[in-house]
Amino acid sequence: MAKLRLGVLVSGRGSNLQAIIDTIEAGNLDAEVKVVITDKSEAYALERAKNHNIPGVYVNPMQYTNKAEYEKAVVQILAEDRVELVVLAGYMRLVGSVLLEAYPSRIMNIHPALLPAFPGAHGQRDAVSYGVRFSGCTVHFVDKGMDTGPIILQAVVPVMQDDDEDTLAARIIKEEHKIYSQAIQLYAEGRLKVEGRRVMISGECGVESGEC
């Protein structure tokens, strides 16, 4: 079976990118990372791509007159590599209409909280401040909102009494590294279907019906 062609968009250290690459190399994800694109020239994720002979491209948003023009440049690169699924891995920009229209229901994101709780750039900090007993991470399809798209998978971790933003983030990221590849594999297997806000996973058993 042909491998799912991924384009990964990053802005920073790229540990989720690394986890995806490692899962592919271990033979547990039927995909290949065709290109890594970043909006930050200093993103460490570029080093990670290089270490695995994956092309890394820096697209400088400042060189474009507006978001649409910047995204056209990104889409062009993704199209050249015949990318089928766009994976946001620590990409710190709100996705705009050009990218969304080029890849409808074909962009995934991971967020370090149990959405819809604590969207935005400080999911772990906000969870600690609020005082929740559990938090976690969410893989979702991207829509035009901030962390609002249909939810694919979530993982839960406890929030401990003495947690701060960093200790909670360290607990959550271990789960991120597992569920992102799992969600991409489900997509690769053609098992995800978006029905309104819900993502149905074929082969998953219903509690009442017992049907899988």
Ligand code: GRF
């Ligand atoms: C992760 O916590 C992810 O959930 C969020 O940004 C962070 C990226 O980390 N969207 P990394 O660059 O993958 O290490």
